[in-house]
Every structure is written in structure tokens, then in C-alpha cells.
Amino acid sequence: MSQTQSADLYRLGDARARRRAIILVALGCALTLVGAWSLASGAVPVDLSAVFESDRDAVFQRTVLVEIRMPRVLLSLAVGASLAIAGAALQGLFRNPLADPGLIGVSSGAAVGAIAYIVIGAEFELPESVAPYALPVAAVIGASAVTLCLYLFSQRYGQFNILTMLLAGIAINAIAGVGIGAFQYISDDAQLRTLVFWMMGSFGRASWDILIPALAIMFAALLALLRQSEQLDRLQLGEDQARHLGIDVVRLKRNVVLLTAAVVGSGVALSGIIGFIGLVVPHLVRMLGGMSHRYVLPGAALLGATLATLADLIARTIVVPAEVPVGLVTSAIGGPFFLWLMTRVRPRAD
């Protein structure tokens, strides 16, 4: 009798693991398809099977593909994956499905850093070789500064308290709003145009020279975030309970917050503020296959990359040859979704 029950717990575990593996493989396939579709579509149609031929048309298509579309698709993949996994990790950290990189002020901090560079960066007269790196670095500095403030602020109250951090996030968003407004006020017309477009979010700035450093940061931080997943699962029992299971909760929080700042900061620098991916995607992934972060984090990365690329495809093909900012597309879908989610989230008993 006891043997059948024991089989139950383990059989259930195996069945769940199998189902999740199938979902992850399916998400990977969807990502590949959307990526290829996005490479082939746009103002200039590219025939993916013919780009290696040598006639003039193929050479032109190859240039479009390699110089314009590939960096753009890569950027949307990386930013989508980053925002989604950052959202999933922060939700795990806050034990609340409504958490989002935008919520605790990380995105705003990155935005202030980036905008400061756009408006006053020219004053520094950076050498040609360094200039492409300056924008992402400014944004990561902004995101890290916010994170550091949150960290110090929360530590002052003894514990790295989640509620304190959420409230501090609201305050930081407001302060960042002042910073953004001030830089807008002193910017000239050309800078203002860049700012407005950038604030709405776009993958249009992608080019190889600015892409590589940001991709490297995002990829490393993504892998490091995946390593926190088992600990994030146990954190759901509560902070004391996780500590009783041997988890250094303070270090876990610090890791998640810093890694989130790195991925969000480098993403925001290149694409502006693209909202709601970090909120919507983890929720969809959980609906498909359950709550464990060992599945949710990689699943969110795959689905986030897919949906961001799809949203960008819509943004740049819906009014060809012009394009709408992709942030408008994600917010148009994400805003109503957020409201719907709020009605679904059960109020907590405690």
C-alpha cells in the first residue's frame, strides 16, 4: 500500500516534468518560426531560401537581412526574453504576480540614465570607439543606482522587506518622472523627437555595434537568473520558511535584484521602455504548465522573446513603410491584461 503512494508523489513529479519539457520545446519551436518569419517580412520582403545566391537582388536582400533585420530581430528576442524573465524573477521575489521591472522603478532608473545621456551626452565629446557603449552603460548605471537605493533603503528597516521595496518603488518612479521631465525641458527639438520615440519603445535602433555589448550582458545575467529558480520556489513558502530550508534569503534577493537591473538596464538602453512583457508573459507561462520557477523562468524567456518579436513584426508591418513604436503595441495589449489580472488575483488572507 505504501509503495503505491510513494510511486504517486514521484510519478506525479515525472508526469509534470514531462509536460513542462514538452511545453518548453513547443515554445522553442514557436520562437524559431516567429524569428524566421520576422526576418523574412518587412518593407523589403526577403526570400530566406534565396539570399545566398549572387544576383543583384539577392545581394540587396542579404544586406537588408544582415545589416538591418538580423540585429533588429536579435534585439527584440533578447529584450523580450530579458523583460519576461526579469518579470518572472521579480514576481517570485515579491511572491506577487503583479510585480514587474517597471513597478519597482528599475525601468525608470534605466530611462533616466539613458535620457540623461541622450540630452547631455554630446557635451562629453566621447571618442568614436566608445560612444556606442555609452548609452547602454548610462542606462545600466541608472538601473543599478535605483536598485542600490532600494537596497540601502530597505536595509535601513532591518529586513529587506518586500512591502517597503514596493512602496519605495512607487516613490522612485515619481522621482524618476521628475528627472525625465527635467531633461525633456532642457532638450532641443531634435533631442525631444528622439526622446519621445524612445520613451514609447522601439527596436528600430538596433545595429551590430551597439548590440553586442548589451547582448553579452543580457545573456550572462539571464543564465545567472536561471540558477536562482530552485531557491525562488522555496521562497514561496515565506522568508523564514525558506531560511529554515537552508536558503540565504538576503543573498537570493540581492542576486535577483542586481541581475534584474542588469538585464532590464541594458534592454531599456537599446529599446526604450517596453511595458507589460514582464507582467503578461510569466502569467501565460504559468497558466500553461504550473508554478515552478525551474520551468517558469526558461519558459518566460522563450515566450517573451517570441511575443516581443511578434509585437515588433506587427509594429513595423502594420503601416508599411512607416512603423508604430512597439511599446504602443505591447501596452495596448498589456494594459487591459493588467486590469483583468488584478480582478483574478485572489486577495491574500494574511
Added chain:
Amino acid sequence: MQTDGYALNDVRVALHGRPILDGVSVIFPAGRLTAIIGPNGAGKSSLLKVLSGDYAPQRGDVRLNDRPLADMTLLEQANRRAVMTQSTHIGFDFEVAEVLRMGFLGAPAHRESLVAEIIATCQLETLLERPFNSLSGGEQQRVHFARVVIQAAGIRVDQAPGFVLLDEPTANLDLAHELVVLRSAHALATQGFGVIVVLHDLNLAARFADELLLLANGRVVAHGEPQTVLHPDALSQCYGTPVTVEHHQALDRIVVHT
């Protein structure tokens, strides 16, 4: 020579300047079930929090098998003692089976039959696939108890004894499941674990505990066998209401009533 046991030496804990525990020295031996009893605000849960490392005492020290708790890493502590707290809510809708698996600290394979036994004892077979947060308070408490016992089952007791700390494990349980949980807890003590339980119900404490620790106003009033600690005068004074203690002939055990 190493002294096994969970030891507090002259422990003082104050919150917001008010002492919660003061001058508490006590040794909880392995292989015994010790129930901590006392009126509301006596410091029972605080004492358990000192043992689990949640509260760092302002004075005095805590030793687990003769090692200062403060010198042990969190993982070392988790591999030596399991803790059940009063909180039950968990973030996100994990299934019961997943919550139970969180109690595994190492490779779970060799414990398969043990886990099955725990699931059967706590009567969780039919709940395994349910979302944890959809369970009733009592069911959630049974799941947490089972998770803690699973964690304890992973403790390597061949070198030193393990400990299990339970903070009011019977708070939301019906009377049948109260007995199930306390019998399992006592079984752990029989296996060699030191089991330390905060209990409100003096009759359950009298029935299942090998030792009682009576606290009042953050101090130890009495510590010893149930029949010596459960003295009507001491209880009446601690609880501030007349308490009668008698030996029930038919049940053949101590019964406490007001």
C-alpha cells in the same frame, strides 16, 4: 565530549525595548518530545524563534549539539533541524506534491518509502494534485507538517541527533488530526529526534510530551516531567485563573481543566 541537544544559555530577547524572554536557560534533549506551554504572551513562539535562528538573542547563546547556532551556515542548520511555523500561505498556486518536494534537501530517491509513509499518515493521498492555496487551513497545516517531517527524514542522524521544531502544529486541526500529528511527532522522538512543540492545549501536552517547559512572562517557571510541571497552584498562578489537575482513572492519564 560533545553534548547532544538544543541548549539555550541565559537567553534574553527584547523587541521594541520590551523583554520577551529573559534569563532563559534550558536544554532540550534528543529523543524526547518537549512541549512548551504557558499563557498568551509568555514567549513560547519567541523561544521557538530563538531556536530556529529567526531571533538572534541580545544576550546568551544558542547551541545545537554543542555548536553555537550562529557559527552554523543556514544549510548546516537545515540539515540538522526542521521547522514548522504558524504561517501557511504560499505565493502562487503550487500543487501539494510540489510543496512536499520542497522538503527534500538532497537526493530524494532513498527516502521513497519513508515519504510514502508520511503521506499516508497525514492522509494527503487525495490532495497531492490539488493547488495548495485551495486547501482548508487544517489541510494546509497537515501538508506543512508532512513537508517538515520529510525534511527531517533527510537529516543524517548517524553522527548527531536531529531536531524538529513545531509552532502550534495543531492550531487548525480537528481532534482526529490533532492526534495524528502529535503521534507522528512523538514517533520522531522515539526514533531519536529531539522534538520541541509549542502547544496551547494542556491536555494534549500532558498526553504526548515526555517533558514540559512552562513559561510565563518570558521566564521559565518549571521544566520537567508532565506530572511535576502540571501542578494546579503553579498553573493557576501562571494563567491567572483556577486550574484543576487530576488523574483520570478510566483514561489513565492526567487531565487539566478550569
